[in-house]
Amino acid sequence: MTGLNETHDPALRSWVASANEPAGDFPIQNLPFGIFRRRGAGEPWRGGVAIGNQVLDLAAVARIAPFEGMAGRALQSASADRLNGLMALGPAAWSQLRLALSRALRQGAKEQPLLENCLVPQAQAEHEVPALVGDYTDFYTSIHHATNIGRQFRPDNPLLPNYKWVPIGYHGRSSSLGISGEAFARPQGQTMAPGAARPAVGPSRRLDIELELGIWIGAGNARGEPIPIDRAEEHVFGISLLNDWSARDIQAWEYQPLGPFLSKSFATTLSPWIVTLEALEPFRAPLERPDGDPSPLQYLDSPQVRSRGAFDIALQVELQTARMGQAGIPAASISTTNYRHAYWTAAQLVAHHTVNGCNLRPGDLFGSGTLSGPTLAQAAALIELTEAGKHPVQLPGGETRTWLEDGDTVTLRGRCERAGAARIGFGPCTGTVLPARG
Numbered sequence: 001m002t003g004l005n006e007t008h009d010p011a012l013r014s015w016v017a018s019a020n021e022p023a024g025d026f027p028i029q030n031l032p033f034g035i036f037r038r039r040g041a042g043e044p045w046r047g048g049v050a051i052g053n054q055v056l057d058l059a060a061v062a063r064i065a066p067f068e069g070m071a072g073r074a075l076q077s078a079s080a081d082r083l084n085g086l087m088a089l090g091p092a093a094w095s096q097l098r099l100a101l102s103r104a105l106r107q108g109a110k111e112q113p114l115l116e117n118c119l120v121p122q123a124q125a126e127h128e129v130p131a132l133v134g135d136y137t138d139f140y141t142s143i144h145h146a147t148n149i150g151r152q153f154r155p156d157n158p159l160l161p162n163y164k165w166v167p168i169g170y171h172g173r174s175s176s177l178g179i180s181g182e183a184f185a186r187p188q189g190q191t192m193a194p195g196a197a198r199p200a201v202g203p204s205r206r207l208d209i210e211l212e213l214g215i216w217i218g219a220g221n222a223r224g225e226p227i228p229i230d231r232a233e234e235h236v237f238g239i240s241l242l243n244d245w246s247a248r249d250i251q252a253w254e255y256q257p258l259g260p261f262l263s264k265s266f267a268t269t270l271s272p273w274i275v276t277l278e279a280l281e282p283f284r285a286p287l288e289r290p291d292g293d294p295s296p297l298q299y300l301d302s303p304q305v306r307s308r309g310a311f312d313i314a315l316q317v318e319l320q321t322a323r324m325g326q327a328g329i330p331a332a333s334i335s336t337t338n339y340r341h342a343y344w345t346a347a348q349l350v351a352h353h354t355v356n357g358c359n360l361r362p363g364d365l366f367g368s369g370t371l372s373g374p375t376l377a378q379a380a381a382l383i384e385l386t387e388a389g390k391h392p393v394q395l396p397g398g399e400t401r402t403w404l405e406d407g408d409t410v411t412l413r414g415r416c417e418r419a420g421a422a423r424i425g426f427g428p429c430t431g432t433v434l435p436a437r438g
């Protein structure tokens, strides 16, 4: 079974010329959704779609060239100041809107003269978190991350015995979700130095990143009604990049027995564009699960999940220090990994989250968990890359890093490439660390 349709045809070209450049993130086969406005113009927030180096203003399209039927209703919903309404409509409406947008943005489309007036250059746009996030749950789906970080926190017992049975997660904090381009103050908190008699409070000295994907829930479920694994993907609107900034010294002291709390709730940065599951369809991959590992329990298992439940998304972390920036040295890549190494798929996370009857709501957000791959070069957090300080990262210009310093800027990137498909990308997810507030 394949969900490929005319919107995936790699031969499609757009009348927006920049969408046809081969190395771009936003060709006509992508069409990710976000919330934007022109910077500094006092405009309302509204939905937009990235196309080449432009944003197609969906509120403007709804006013001057509305679509018909279900696509038209979806377009109306996407004109609001957040995408929760569009997300609530479900996959048939998302798909109809994507098809209508794909047809209207193609070379030769009769809509071109009207839609040319609905473009805003991305360079002039600012973004907001694309939905009001009621609940944010952070998972732990990379067995490589769980093993590596477990070795730091629990040397005798790195991978806990539940890992291969339960998709582990904790309830995160939605109020401090922010959008790419943000800067935030280094968190303060309580830490216990090795050998100290009592803890101290002060700025974190072990500030880290976590390269994750954000999985956006579309239509929700009624309380008490679990989502079966075979319907789970119908509840996923799409995926963006997510940096779960983590204060490891605060975490090490606070996390037992209830899990991370203030070590991760001060900031979590998202990329502005949500790449839909439909756009990701050409990049499906089989679930990676070593021979001999237990089969998932029935509510987490299906032939579809095993054969094509994973996604081949190449991911990268870049770091630029303030000094590199001043010297004109571009950001350096410090890690490359791929979402296909995840132990649990997005569908399994949805089925697991709802198995107890918990209701998900449109705009809820899941963090995939830190997406480390099998090798050290694929580690997706500094605590793993540097083995907690044993091997600092070497940067061009001569600096090294074990943990983040004030003025450091971290950028996450994601892209999908496969023979026979158009390359698509996620756009950057950037954040900068400011000094702690006094």
Ligand SMILES: O=C(O)/C=C/C(=O)CC(=O)CC(=O)O
Pocket (backbone or CB within 6 Å): 138, 139, 140, 141, 142, 145, 146, 149, 150, 153, 210, 212, 244, 246, 255, 260, 264, 368, 369, 370
């Ligand atoms: O192994 C631990 O005790 C903690 C690991 C994490 O830092 C939790 C987390 O945020 C989940 C993840 O990103 O995979």
Ligand SMILES: [Ca+2]
Pocket (backbone or CB within 6 Å): 138, 139, 210, 212, 244, 367, 369, 370
């Ligand atoms: Ca995390």
Ligand SMILES: [Mg+2]
Pocket (backbone or CB within 6 Å): 172, 243, 244, 245, 264, 265, 266, 267, 268
């Ligand atoms: Mg966080």
